[in-house]
Amino acid sequence: MKTGAYRAVFGMRAKMELQYRGAVLGGVVCQVFFGLILVSLYRALYRSRPQALPQETVVSYVWLQQAFFRMLLSSDNDLADKIRTGDIAYDLCRPVDMYWFYYARIMAQKLVGSLLRGVPMLAFALLLPKGWGLMPPASPAALLCAAASLAMGLMCVSAMENITMGITMRTLDPRGIQALLNLLMTLMAGNVLPLTLFPDAWQRVLFLLPWTQMLDAPIRLYTGVRETAAAAGVLGVQILWTAVLMLLGTELWKRNRKKLVLQGG
């Protein structure tokens, strides 16, 4: 497969993301605010009833979740609008594979969108006093593993969102499925409550679900909750889920093409 077109659409979507600087600023302010609220909440919790997990680990979990929030939520409204209005007709008559064309686009938006917000936020969180801010990685090796795992998480979450888009082609309105998946996503990926605070039995099940592969896995490696020695296993489950979601997605898009109806004349 020649990748020029896919790389180009990736670049284009990334460039578009860079145009919305106001949104980036707004996002950072909003996420910092949420971060501080959540951190205060956990500090209060720890003061009254200390948990087994160190406080700075939970606080770091919160900051990393907030920093990469953009990566989790499905937010490429342009793409959903295209499907809703039928502008997708143009993309359908291009000599490209639709699944990967949109995959590249979704990934660019998630990557650039979350880096633009995440980097200044993490810098801010690192400067906060101990117990309030982000702790440094467990070890240099942990940082490397976490970075690899984050990259894999990005691929996994993009595959998940491309399935949402494939479903949108059938329901013609992204709101229902996006609302449902975003709810599942924020809960199961640990954005509402750090998964490390869930009961152990629950965690064992959650580990095997796709949502933990996206952001929870890299954060565990960063904070050292999962040792670097276990990194291969963590990455293995991530790769497995990414492959499964990609397979489901390509099959869905293939079927969509066969029974396609386009909106609006």
Added chain:
Amino acid sequence: MSYIEVRNLTKTFTVRKKKEKGRFFREKASVRALKDVSFDVEKGELVGYIGPNGAGKSTTVKILSGILTPDGGSVNVGGLVPWRDRKEHVRRVGVVFGQRTQLWWDVPIMDSFTLLKEIYRLRETDWKTRLDELVLRLDLEKLLSVPLRQMSLGQRMRAEVCGSLLHRPELLFLDEPTIGLDAVSKLALRDFLKEENRLNKTTVLLTTHDMEDVAALCSRVMVLGHGSKLFDGDLDELLSRYDTVRIITVRYDGDVSLPPLPEGCEVRREGDTLRVLYDPARVRTAELLALLQDAGAIRELTARMQDTDRLIAKMYQEMEL
């Protein structure tokens, strides 16, 4: 063998009907968008494809451009089946949907053109030459660094057309390309399309409701109604079938009462202006003029044909569309 061969094409869509009272499940109904449509188009032809809304025009275009798969029938475009050999086929095809946009809304159009270069895997030099040519011919020079969202509809349509032609398609589908454009933009676009057809031998299939577009561009026209082809041939021939009315508008000095006119004439009075509608096959124009002249001193007189939209409306009516 013709360049485009369409044989017995059928396509049915399933739609869900509103439920009747007391029913929980919706009923499904099928709409036959195309029933048994066949035609040939030769290379370099400029064909108009008309019909009322919902006739199946867009469905045909979507099948020919490889987007939709038909239920039955066969299509061959230059040796390829659009939906089966999709990627290879669409490389030679350009599409302009007048009501949709292919260029990116928030970035300068030049970036969209660069993306198209990658999508069609064009060679840098080929792309550059073609882009320069199109930019010149479509007068886009000053707009290249402007985002699409800041453009007027006319500018946008020129940019869309440029985008659709960058990869030098040998077959071009135009779906209502002049919709919403002002007179100047319309004329410019028509001239451009005519030139493109002449210079590059591009085969063009034009779907439109604007009969002026068809008259200006196409010598051949196909009429589609209720999913079937109703006419295929010369535009003038089509019009002459329904073009049975002439209109004489006349204004006199002062009030005038007309003598009885021959049977088949219809007179409409609007203020001091009289409009006489007649069929020249039944009433001789010279005779009618003589009668009008005898009635009083004529200040002003014009004779004209019925406008094309009326003819088409009449045609659709007679075809029971």
